Amino acid sequence: MSSPRILVVDDEPDLRELLEITLLKMGLDVDSAATVREARALLGQKTYALVLTDMRLPDGLGLELVREVAANHKSTPIAVITAYGSAENAVVALKAGAFDYVSKPVVLDDLRAMVRAALKLSDPAPPADADAGGTSRLIGASPAMQSLRAQIARLARSQAPIAINGESGSGKELAAREIHAQSARAGKPFVAVNCGAIPEALMEAEFFGYRKGAFTGANDERDGFFQAANGGTLMLDEVADLPLTMQVKLLRAIQERRVRKIGATAEEPVDVRIISATHKDLAQCVEAGAFRQDLFYRLNVIELTLPPLRERLDDLPLLVDAILARLAGPGGARLGPGVLEALRGYAFPGNVRELENVLERALAFADDGVIEAGDLLLKGAKLGEAAVVPQGAAVPASDARTPAAAPEEVSVVTPASAAPPLAADALPSNLPDYLSQVERDIILRALNQTQFNRTQAASLLGISVRQLRYQMQKLGIHAPEP
Numbered sequence: 001m002s003s004p005r006i007l008v009v010d011d012e013p014d015l016r017e018l019l020e021i022t023l024l025k026m027g028l029d030v031d032s033a034a035t036v037r038e039a040r041a042l043l044g045q046k047t048y049a050l051v052l053t054d055m056r057l058p059d060g061l062g063l064e065l066v067r068e069v070a071a072n073h074k075s076t077p078i079a080v081i082t083a084y085g086s087a088e089n090a091v092v093a094l095k096a097g098a099f100d101y102v103s104k105p106v107v108l109d110d111l112r113a114m115v116r117a118a119l120k121l122s123d124p125a126p127p128a129d130a131d132a133g134g135t136s137r138l139i140g141a142s143p144a145m146q147s148l149r150a151q152i153a154r155l156a157r158s159q160a161p162i163a164i165n166g167e168s169g170s171g172k173e174l175a176a177r178e179i180h181a182q183s184a185r186a187g188k189p190f191v192a193v194n195c196g197a198i199p200e201a202l203m204e205a206e207f208f209g210y211r212k213g214a215f216t217g218a219n220d221e222r223d224g225f226f227q228a229a230n231g232g233t234l235m236l237d238e239v240a241d242l243p244l245t246m247q248v249k250l251l252r253a254i255q256e257r258r259v260r261k262i263g264a265t266a267e268e269p270v271d272v273r274i275i276s277a278t279h280k281d282l283a284q285c286v287e288a289g290a291f292r293q294d295l296f297y298r299l300n301v302i303e304l305t306l307p308p309l310r311e312r313l314d315d316l317p318l319l320v321d322a323i324l325a326r327l328a329g330p331g332g333a334r335l336g337p338g339v340l341e342a343l344r345g346y347a348f349p350g351n352v353r354e355l356e357n358v359l360e361r362a363l364a365f366a367d368d369g370v371i372e373a374g375d376l377l378l379k380g381a382k383l384g385e386a387a388v389v390p391q392g393a394a395v396p397a398s399d400a401r402t403p404a405a406a407p408e409e410v411s412v413v414t415p416a417s418a419a420p421p422l423a424a425d426a427l428p429s430n431l432p433d434y435l436s437q438v439e440r441d442i443i444l445r446a447l448n449q450t451q452f453n454r455t456q457a458a459s460l461l462g463i464s465v466r467q468l469r470y471q472m473q474k475l476g477i478h479a480p481e482p
Contacts, residue, residue, distance in 0.1 A: 002029065003027055003028050003029045004028055004029070004049035004050070004119055005028070005029040005030070005031065005046060005047070005048050005049060006023050006028050006029070006030050006031070006048060006049060006050045006051075006052065006115070007030075007031050007032075007033065007039065007042055007043070007046075007048045007050070007051045007052070008020060008023070008030060008031070008032045008033070008052050008053075009032075009033045009034075009035075009036075009038075009039040009051065009052065009053035009054060009057065009062065009065065010032075010034070010052075010053070010054040010057075010081065011034045011035065011054065011056075011057055011058050012054070013034075015054075015081075015104075015106070016032055016034070018106070019052065019106070019111070020032060022108055022111060022112070023115065026112065026115065028049075028115070031046065031048075034057075034058070035057055035058050035059045035060075036057050036059050036060040036061075036062075036064060036065060037059055039051075039053065039065055040065075040068070043068075043069070043073065047076070048073075048076050049076070049077075049118065049119055050076070050077055050078070050079065050099075050115060050118040050119070051065065051069055051073075051076060051077070051078040051079070052078075052079050052080075052081065052115075053065050053066070053078065053079075053080055053081065054080070054081045055080055055081065055082055055083070055089050055093070062080050062081075062093070063080075063092065063093060063096055065078065066078050066080065066093050066096045066097055066098050067096050067097065069097070070096065070097025070098075071097075077099035077100075077118045077121055077157065077158075078097070078098055078099055079098060079099050079100045079101055079102065079114060079118065080093040080098050080101045080102075081101070081102055081103075081104060081106065082101050082102075082103050082104065083103070083104050087255045087298070090103075091297060091298065091301055094158070094159075094160035094161075094301045094302070095160070095301055095302070097158075098158075098160070099118055099121075099157070099158055099159055100114050100117070100118070100158075100159035100160075102114055107269070109269070110257070110269065110271070113231075113271055114159075117159065117184040117185065118184070120184035121157055121184050137174045137177060137178050137181075138152075138171065138174055138175065138178055139315065139318050139319050139322050140312055140314075140315030140318060140319065141314070141315065141318065142312040142314045142315045144307040144311060144312045145307070145312060145315060148175070148304075148306065148307070149178075151304060152175065152178050152179055152182065152304070153182060155179055155302060155304065156178075156179050156180075156181075156182035156183040157183070158302070159273055160301045160302050161254070161273070161274040161275070161276070161298065161299050161300075161301045161302070162176075162179065162274075162275045162276070162301070162302045162303075162304055163275075163276050163277070163278075163282070163299050163300040163301075163302070163303050163304070164176060164275060164276070164277040164304045164305075164306065165277075165278070165279075165303060165304070165305045165306070166277070166279065166305060166306030166307075166308070167279050167306075167308050167349075167351055168279045168350060168351065168353070168450075168453060168455060168456045168459075169309075169350040169351035169352055169353030169354055169453075169456075170306040170307070170308055170309070170351040170352065171306055171351070171352055172237065172277040172306060173192055173235065173237060173277070175304065175306060176190075176192070176233070176235045176275045176277065177190060177192075179233070179275060180232065180233040180273075180275075183233070183273070185231065185232045185233055185273060188229075188230075188231035188232030188233075189228060189229050189230075189231070189232040189233075190229070190232055190233045190235070191225055191228050191229035191232065191233070191234050191235065192235040192237055193206075193207075193225050193234065193235065193236055193237060194237045194238055195236055195237060195238050195239050195240075195241050195242045196237075196238040196241035196454075196455060196464070196465035196466065197465070199466075200243050200245075200246070200466070203242075203243070203246045204246070204249060204262060205222075205224065205262055206224055206225060207224045207225050207226060207246075207249070207250070207253075207259075208224040208226060208227075208249075208253070208259045208260060208261055208262065209221070209222050209223045209224035209226075209227055209259075209261040209262070210222055210224075210261050210262035210263055211261050211262065211263035211264050212263075213263065214261070214262045214263025214264075215262065215263070218262075218263070221261075224259065224261070226253060226259045226270045226272055227259070227268075227270060229270075229272045230270050230271055230272060231271055231272075232272065232273070233272065233273045233274075233275060234272045234273070234274055234275070235275045235276070235277065236250075236274065236275070236276040236277070236299075237276075237277045237278075238277070238278055238279070238455060238465070239276040239277065239278050239282075239299065240278040240280040240282055240285050240290070240291060241278075241464060241465055241466070242291075244290075244291075244292065247291065247292045247295050248292070250295065251292065251294060251295045251298060253270070254274055254295075254298055254299075255298065257269060257270060257271065258270065274299065276299045276300075279455070279456075279459065280459070282296055282299075282300065283296070308348070308351055309348045309351040309352055309354075309355065310347055310348055313344050316340060316343055316344060316355075317340065319352060319355060320335065320340070320343070320355070320359065323355065323356050323359050324359060324363075327359065327360055327363055328363060328369060332369055333363055333366065333369040333370075333371060334369065334370055334371070335370075335371050336370050336371060336372040336373065337372075337373075338373045339371055339372065339373050339376065342373045342376055342378065343355070343358075343376070343378075346378050349450075349456075350450065350451065350453065350456070353453075354451070357451055358376055358377075358378065359371070361375075361376075361377060362375040362376050362377070363375075365377075436475060439471065439475065440475045440476075440477065442461070443457070443461070443468070443471060443472065443475065443477060444477060446460045446461050447477070452479045452480065454468055454469065454472075
């Protein structure tokens with residue numbers, strides 16, 4: 001059986017020879033070309049496991065080869081060699097379809113790692129919609145989900161950073177795990193980080209690690225998220241919540257592929273693929289000055305948008321069956337008459353995550369494992385039907401809404417004492433206490449509406465998750481016990 005064949009395209013004889021020797025020592029066959037014309041001729045004659053091209057060639061640009069290979073040789077990954085500090089060129093190449101890139105001066109260990117990753121693309125991929133336990137990750141047969149799975153299959157072949165956009169609860173982490181599972185990095189770690197849940201003072205230590213004695217309490221050396229994900233995938237969830245100071249450090253780590261632990265004097269190389277996710281519009285965050293434009297372009301090389309549940313309601317039967325099988329076991333629960341119709345009439349502002357919560361709550365009320373429409377306890381705006389509440393339950397006047405009103409979730413925490421209304425000419429006897437109670441009532445309403453999803457509640461209130469956590473602590477607001 002012949003060895004995989006690599007095509008090296010570079011007009012510098014010394015670098016071309018170095019690359020050839022390195023690849024030959026890896027047991028690979030190598031062809032070389034010094035121009036775009038020579039490379040095109042070889043591509044027309046042979047099949048390659050990888051094409052490695054410089055960005056600047058005597059008769060054209062390596063970017064031309066990237067586009068041609070991506071269009072005409074879809075099974076052949078192509079990587080580019082960029083000049084040191086030319087991160088913009090690397091981003092352009094990745095957007096054009098490049099598998100990955102290496103920077104000059106070429107670090108041979110980085111080159112070998114990239115080549116090995118490219119060669120793994122020819123290995124059989126795991127099932128596109130199953131994890132190790134055999135359950136589906138991305139469930140649904142709707143056109144939107146079929147298109148999503150096809151996009152993921154293509155994106156998994158690249159090493160380019162991916163920005164996943166979607167509403168809260170739409171399955172952004174599941175999509176990221178699916179990309180990782182189908183990629184050449186599947187055998188390496190997948191590390192998911194909620195950027196909005198890390199205190200700002202600890203961010204650098206959490207991301208990059210620290211040396212023993214670097215600060216008070218650093219009793220042992222510790223790796224950060226980048227080291228933990230080395231060789232694999234690092235998912236930055238709710239990346240829009242990163243403070244600007246951390247965005248600068250993250251940008252350097254992504255561009256240079258090196259990190260420095262707190263207390264260390266030297267940087268260490270890391271090989272991670274970055275997948276970011278947020279329910280916010282990052283472009284708007286850039287315009288508002290809350291997110292760095294250079295980091296936005298570095299993360300937003302390829303976009304993947306997840307459809308909300310309300311746009312794929314045909315998937316409800318499959319989703320419900322899978323969720324109930326997980327919650328109650330196969331055959332452990334079933335739906336009564338009218339339940340699916342009631343679910344189809346609900347807006348699901350919390351998407352699939354909210355559907356899981358609704359069904360789990362309904363199981364607690366169900367008799368003999370049979371979920372009735374009244375067990376769903378759906379309130380608020382619908383997609384065309386009236387709210388479903390238990391038979392005989394009173395509906396407060398405040399819940400009467402027009403169809404266009406914002407959806408509201410079932411309240412799980414009730415304020416102990418709401419701030420009493422004041423007459424038009426009256427003044428509170430204690431202004432600070434009165435304002436604190438008003439603020440507490442508003443925050444609780446937002447939390448109740450989102451089933452204590454802090455990220456979504458903060459978005460409703462127009463504040464950051466960090467601000468919300470601080471206000472909850474100050475006002476003594478705690479999540480309900482399960």
